[in-house]
Amino acid sequence: MKSFRKELWFNIPARRGYINITDEVADCVRESEVQEGFVLVNAMHITASVFINDDERGLHQDYDRWLEKLAPHEPVSSYQHNRTGEDNADAHMKRQVMGREVVVAITNGKLDFGPWEQISYGEFDGGRRKRVLVKIIGE
Amino acid sequence: MKSFRKELWFNIPARRGYINITDEVADCVRESEVQEGFVLVNAMHITASVFINDDERGLHQDYDRWLEKLAPHEPVSSYQHNRTGEDNADAHMKRQVMGREVVVAITNGKLDFGPWEQISYGEFDGGRRKRVLVKIIGE
Amino acid sequence: MKSFRKELWFNIPARRGYINITDEVADCVRESEVQEGFVLVNAMHITASVFINDDERGLHQDYDRWLEKLAPHEPVSSYQHNRTGEDNADAHMKRQVMGREVVVAITNGKLDFGPWEQISYGEFDGGRRKRVLVKIIGE
Numbered sequence: 001m002k003s004f005r006k007e008l009w010f011n012i013p014a015r016r017g018y019i020n021i022t023d024e025v026a027d028c029v030r031e032s033e034v035q036e037g038f039v040l041v042n043a044m045h046i047t048a049s050v051f052i053n054d055d056e057r058g059l060h061q062d063y064d065r066w067l068e069k070l071a072p073h074e075p076v077s078s079y080q081h082n083r084t085g086e087d088n089a090d091a092h093m094k095r096q097v098m099g100r101e102v103v104v105a106i107t108n109g110k111l112d113f114g115p116w117e118q119i120s121y122g123e124f125d126g127g128r129r130k131r132v133l134v135k136i137i138g139e
Numbered sequence: 140m141k142s143f144r145k146e147l148w149f150n151i152p153a154r155r156g157y158i159n160i161t162d163e164v165a166d167c168v169r170e171s172e173v174q175e176g177f178v179l180v181n182a183m184h185i186t187a188s189v190f191i192n193d194d195e196r197g198l199h200q201d202y203d204r205w206l207e208k209l210a211p212h213e214p215v216s217s218y219q220h221n222r223t224g225e226d227n228a229d230a231h232m233k234r235q236v237m238g239r240e241v242v243v244a245i246t247n248g249k250l251d252f253g254p255w256e257q258i259s260y261g262e263f264d265g266g267r268r269k270r271v272l273v274k275i276i277g278e
Numbered sequence: 279m280k281s282f283r284k285e286l287w288f289n290i291p292a293r294r295g296y297i298n299i300t301d302e303v304a305d306c307v308r309e310s311e312v313q314e315g316f317v318l319v320n321a322m323h324i325t326a327s328v329f330i331n332d333d334e335r336g337l338h339q340d341y342d343r344w345l346e347k348l349a350p351h352e353p354v355s356s357y358q359h360n361r362t363g364e365d366n367a368d369a370h371m372k373r374q375v376m377g378r379e380v381v382v383a384i385t386n387g388k389l390d391f392g393p394w395e396q397i398s399y400g401e402f403d404g405g406r407r408k409r410v411l412v413k414i415i416g417e
Contacts (some may be wrong), residue, residue: 040382
């Protein structure tokens, strides 16, 4: 069994943002030389998500507005968690809706994807460097 | 390490629907001859979900009504994504709540499930043939 | 390839509750002697979640209030599922938001975590003994 590990670093300047990380993950798969296996891609921070969906700008705007409706940032004081000195409780909610991680099949040395599947990093408490873990196992 | 791959195809005639795919996945596990490992089951389309919960008709109706409340289909024009000519932006939201994929343990050659766990395919933009990927690794 | 399996049992006395199970999972990783691999941690019951986020009391209170707003327990009769004699339909909704499972990388024999990642069990229909499955594969 082979294994491979790499951290990807991102710095989203705004509080929230969505970027396509499919190419970086595909590079990891190539570098791992795994032909058949699984790749796990997970946010290493608890106010960010890794998810698979369409990489379409309008859709990302829709997600952003929808998540803000489901778990509004304001009023900051409405969350117990923010009494610890944080202002990011909403980001912990948004991340649960969008998910921490994806597991993708590797087949014939490639990400085994349907026609529109793209891996995105979703940031809900940006303005600093944060990490995504790529871990691959297989043969 | 063994690996196994199969695509399952579905065509839900209505816009939304929920079907039990546990038996198809169990068949894949048997066919793979993997005794100890993981099976990944994921929607290959980005407006559908694979999830594990009870296979109970009333519950599926509850999910459907609840998802429609969290992310209504109408008004179609309220979503930026639908300006691309689509009318399925809500389906991209619903799928995030229900999830893209499940990973299930294989133990002694079988799906290692609790008493009521069943794998369902959730369709949020039906009326055409769509796929689920089953990928197994193990020994 | 090595594999390892263990069930963790919990009994949350209240209807809902959140407990940190990271140490139990880390013990499994040690016991498995897997150095490089994946650990799957999943609720075996369909009204409970395993999720990764901060282990902070205020945050858990926020989750609880938020989930109750997204999928209220009352009125029990508003859910079709509860006509089967159950009163836990809301728990099936809450569990979908928080997720069934997490997959965590194992690197150098340890859970490969970011600074604040902790594994929690979320109970949405407590008052009885329920199980979490830990399954590890790797080398």
